[in-house]
Structure formats: structure tokens, C-alpha cells
Amino acid sequence: MKEGILMQFVIVAGTPSSGKTSVMVHTIRHLQTSGQQVAVCKIDCLQTNDDVTYRRLGIPVAVGLSDYVCPDHFYVANLEEIEQWAGVQKADVLVLETAGLCHRCAPAVYDCLSICVIDNLIGINTPRKVGPMLSSADVVVITKGDIVSQAEREVFRYQVESVNPQARIMEMNGLTGQGAVSLKNTILNYPQFEGITGKRLKNPMPAAICSYCAGETVIGKSFQMGVVKKVEFESVDQC
Amino acid sequence: MLKKITILGGLNKIGLPEKIQKLEIQAGEILAVVGPTGSGKTQLIADIGQVAEAETLTGRRVRIDDGEVNSNEDKQKLRYLMAQVSQNMNFVIDMTISEFLMMHAQVRAVPNPEMVLKEVLAITNHLSGEPVTFETNLTQLSGGQSRALMVADVALLSNAPVVLIDEIENAGIDRLKALDILTGQGKIVLVVSHDPTLMLMADKRVVMKNGGMDGICYTTEKERHILSELVKTEKRVNRLREQLRKGKSLRSDYHEIDHHEEEELKLWQEYLYTCH
Numbered sequence: 414m415k416e417g418i419l420m421q422f423v424i425v426a427g428t429p430s431s432g433k434t435s436v437m438v439h440t441i442r443h444l445q446t447s448g449q450q451v452a453v454c455k456i457d458c459l460q461t462n463d464d465v466t467y468r469r470l471g472i473p474v475a476v477g478l479s480d481y482v483c484p485d486h487f488y489v490a491n492l493e494e495i496e497q498w499a500g501v502q503k504a505d506v507l508v509l510e511t512a513g514l515c516h517r518c519a520p521a522v523y524d525c526l527s528i529c530v531i532d533n534l535i536g537i538n539t540p541r542k543v544g545p546m547l548s549s550a551d552v553v554v555i556t557k558g559d560i561v562s563q564a565e566r567e568v569f570r571y572q573v574e575s576v577n578p579q580a581r582i583m584e585m586n587g588l589t590g591q592g593a594v595s596l597k598n599t600i601l602n603y604p605q606f607e608g609i610t611g612k613r614l615k616n617p618m619p620a621a622i623c624s625y626c627a628g629e630t631v632i633g634k635s636f637q638m639g640v641v642k643k644v645e646f647e648s649v650d651q652c
Numbered sequence: 653m654l655k656k657i658t659i660l661g662g663l664n665k666i667g668l669p670e671k672i673q674k675l676e677i678q679a680g681e682i683l684a685v686v687g688p689t690g691s692g693k694t695q696l697i698a699d700i701g702q703v704a705e706a707e708t709l710t711g712r713r714v715r716i717d718d719g720e721v722n723s724n725e726d727k728q729k730l731r732y733l734m735a736q737v738s739q740n741m742n743f744v745i746d747m748t749i750s751e752f753l754m755m756h757a758q759v760r761a762v763p764n765p766e767m768v769l770k771e772v773l774a775i776t777n778h779l780s781g782e783p784v785t786f787e788t789n790l791t792q793l794s795g796g797q798s799r800a801l802m803v804a805d806v807a808l809l810s811n812a813p814v815v816l817i818d819e820i821e822n823a824g825i826d827r828l829k830a831l832d833i834l835t836g837q838g839k840i841v842l843v844v845s846h847d848p849t850l851m852l853m854a855d856k857r858v859v860m861k862n863g864g865m866d867g868i869c870y871t872t873e874k875e876r877h878i879l880s881e882l883v884k885t886e887k888r889v890n891r892l893r894e895q896l897r898k899g900k901s902l903r904s905d906y907h908e909i910d911h912h913e914e915e916e917l918k919l920w921q922e923y924l925y926t927c928h
Binding site: 533534536537559560561562563564565567568570571584586589590591592594595598 | 698702707708709731732735736737738740741742743744745746747752753755756759760798801802805806809810
């Protein structure tokens with residue numbers, strides 16, 4: 414039998430610029446203090462600098478750029494390999510950070526701890542638009558609470574709760590690291606697991622199998638193949 | 653009903669135990685947090701705000717009514733225990749005052765919101781300069797108007813038993829009135845401040861140094877006397893400020909009292925008397 418890789422598998426997603434990397438850097442520092450070996454993999458589309466930030470912690474970092482492939486599909490297709498890589502690094506905790514993307518897909522996998530980072534500045538009604546990335550997270554970290562009013566913080570948190578009533582909600586400050594130890598404890602208390610193979614995504618990814626997925630650039634019906642969905646326009650009276 | 657908050661000391665910036673190893677704040681008490689910039693005032697407020705359990709940089713532990721706050725579940729229960737107003741906070745959403753306040757009132761399940769909203773608006777306008785209306789958009793508010801609305805909202809809609817105030821003296825509002833409105837019966841109020849008047853309005857003050865709680869001073873009789881002098885001076889300064897703001901020229905006699913202002917002051921005191 415293959416030797417088992419036992420680790421905490423942490424998936425971090427969130428809206429763009431919400432502070433995913435800052436939140437995780439502070440949390441990883443505390444994990445290191447607790448004697449944990451951490452490995453980080455960052456999935457992005459075209460370019461990322463986050464690996465530099467993570468490397469400063471002196472931990473193994475891998476970067477996956479999806480390039481011409483949908484980053485979420487790319488992410489799922491690489492989970493086994495990422496797990497194996499983390500095993501080679503002898504990681505106790507694997508942090509897999511995905512890019513803040515179109516919000517249609519959600520990276521959450523059953524038995525992995527999925528964290529969604531979202532910030533108070535994106536607007537009070539935005540939690541409803543974020544979709545499964547927020548609603549299927551185990552932990553929701555809300556950042557940038559120090560620069561908005563108490564009232565907005567309360568309303569924003571309420572909106573998050575109404576989208577995902579099961580999640581543990583944590584307020585954190587990505588600049589100072591306030592709240593990072595609570596997140597560390599949550600990670601360490603989450604059951605370790607062995608083997609991503611056979612686990613399931615909490616939400617299926619949408620079909621994206623059209624000619625444009627394959628590199629088509631010309632506009633027009635005759636260039637469209639595969640699953641093509643059209644806008645349904647309401648009929649408008651001519652005047 | 654909240655009775656007290658206890659802060660058990662941790663470490664200062666150089667890793668030594670802070671001098672004050674236990675700080676208790678009773679219901680109804682105002683505590684000033686004083687010390688030079690960078691001495692750890694805001695961190696103390698942050699520790700209390702998140703009911704620290706030795707997990708922050710300072711390693712402090714905070715007890716609510718002597719109870720430990722162990723789990724995240726406990727923390728969830730405490731979510732409406734505290735409300736914060738700070739000079740760094742802004743309104744960021746694009747909405748009118750009434751739309752937003754209504755939303756907040758719903759979240760807090762405030763009974764009779766229409767009435768409370770009127771009161772919030774009245775207090776807002778009492779604390780700041782040019783009056784705002786329910787139809788004013790939040791993003792149009794000036795710094796002072798925003799802070800005034802935050803104070804009014806924290807006092808009446810959040811209505812938390814613990815209020816944390818961080819340097820509102822720079823916020824462009826009448827800070828003494830703001831403190832009046834935020835300190836209600838039985839509330840615990842922490843005021844971070846560099847302003848002697850605000851410091852002396854507290855029952856006691858904790859002195860911060862090098863990231864740690866370094867001492868506790870109780871406001872003495874002598875200091876209370878000095879405070880009343882300061883308040884008088886301040887009223888004079890305020891009067892002068894108002895005159896200048898309204899485009900008037902100052903006459904030699906600064907004791908000249910504007911009757912309209914006197915009337916307003918009386919109404920304000922009556923209001924405070926009835927609402928506490």
C-alpha cells in the first residue's frame with residue numbers, strides 16, 4: 414500500500430483584493446510557531462506575485478498558472494498532483510490559494526477546510542452575488558473592518574450569514590494580523606485527511622465547452638460550437 | 653446585563669510582562685486609554701474588541717463577567733456586546749442615510765425604527781455642522797458628518813453595552829457632546845485619547861508604554877476641578893469658533909452669549925436627562 418499523506422488540506426478562495434494572501438501569511442506564521450510544516454500552492458490565471466510573499470516565510474511554495482485554461486477547471490484537474498507535491502515537502506498543512514475569479518465556481522471540496530475571504534469594502538449587497546464560493550465555505554473571513562463604520566460591519570456580516578448560515582465567521586485584519594490565531598486554531602482543529610482522490614467538489618463547475626474555450630477569437634454564430642447559451646431578451650415595443 | 657470586563661495582562665513589545673496584570677472595568681465606568689503614539693493604545697482596544705484569549709500579539713486575556721471566552725461559539729454570542737467608533741472609519745456604501753439606517757435597524761431588530769431613525773438624525777445634526785437629511789447620500793457626507801452619524805448610530809441602533817472610542821477628538825465633531833451621547837447608564841466606555849479634557853472625563857485612565865499597560869491613575873478631586881476649568885475654556889473656544897464659522901467678526905467681549913446657543917444647550921441637556 415502506498416504510504417499515506419496525512420495533512421490539513423486548506424482551500425482559500427475569495428474576492429479579488431480581499432486580502433487572502435495577507436490573511437494566510439499571518440496565519441501561517443502562527444502555524445509555524447506551533448511547529449507545523451506548511452506548504453503553499455497558489456493557483457492563478459496569468460501572473461502572480463503572491464509566491465514571493467509566501468516564500469519570505471521560508472516555506473515551500475508552488476505556483477500553477479492556468480494560462481489558456483479556465484483556472485477553476487485547471488485547479489480541480491491538479492488537486493492530486495498538488496497533494497502529492499505537498500507530501501514530498503512533508504507538509505502538515507497544505508494551503509491552496511485560488512485566484513479571486515468570476516465567482517461562478519467554488520473550489521470547496523468535501524473534507525477539506527474551505528475558507529472564503531471577503532472584505533467589507535465590496536459593498537453590502539455583494540455577498541449575495543458571490544455565489545457558491547461564499548455559500549459553500551466552512552469558514553468566512555471578513556477583512557477591512559477597521560476602516561468602515563460599525564453599522565456597515567454589522568449589516569455586512571448579517572448579509573454574509575444569510576448567504577451562508579453554517580459557516581464560522583471570523584473578522585480579521587490583514588494588515589495587523591488581528592484574528593489570525595483564531596484562524597490557526599480552526600485549521601489545527603479541523604480533521605486531517607489522507608488522499609484527495611475520490612473526494613467530491615461541493616459544487617459542480619459549470620459547463621464551459623465551447624469553441625472560445627478552445628481559443629476561437631472570431632465573433633459570429635458560425636464560429637460558435639459546443640455548449641453555447643444565449644441571452645434571453647424581453648420583447649420591447651417598437652416606437 | 654453586563655457587570656464588568658477584566659483584562660489580564662500579557663507581554664509588552666519587548667516581551668516582558670506588562671506592569672498592570674489585572675485591569676477591571678465596571679459597568680457604568682469610563683476608562684481613558686492614554687500614552688504616546690505607538691504605545692499600544694489601539695492594540696489594547698483591539699484586544700478587548702475581539703475578546704482576546706492569549707491569541708493576540710500581547711497575549712492578553714479578556715474576561716466578560718469573570719467568564720472565560722473559550723470557543724468561537726462563545727464569541728459569536730458576544731457579537732453585539734461591543735460597538736466601536738474610530739477616526740479611521742468611513743461609510744463606503746452608496747445609499748441614502750434613511751435606506752442605510754433602515755437596513756441597520758432591521759439587522760438589529762430595533763422596534764419602532766421610524767422613531768429611532770428620527771432621533772439618530774437629530775443627534776447627527778446636533779453633533780456636526782451643516783445639517784444632513786434622510787435623503788443625503790452616505791458618500792456625500794463630510795468627515796465630521798460621517799463621524800456624527802456613526803456616533804448617533806452606535807448610541808441608538810447598535811446600543812452595545814460596551815463602547816470603544818478611538819481618538820474622536822480629531823473627527824470634526826463636538827467630542828464632549830459625542831461622549832455624552834455614547835455613555836449611557838450602565839455602559840462601559842473606553843476612550844483612546846490625546847485630549848486632556850476627554851482623559852479627565854473618565855473615572856480612571858490606563859497609561860500605555862512600550863506596548864504594555866504601565867499604570868492606572870484615578871481621576872482626583874483636583875483633576876475634576878481642572879476639568880471644569882477646561883470645559884469652561886472649551887465652551888469659550890467653541891463659541892468663538894462658531895462665531896467665526898458663521899462669518900461674524902469677533903468683538904472684544906468674548907463673554908457675550910448668543911441666546912440661541914444658550915437655548916440649544918438647555919434643550920440638549922434636557923434631552924440627555926430624558927434619554928439616560
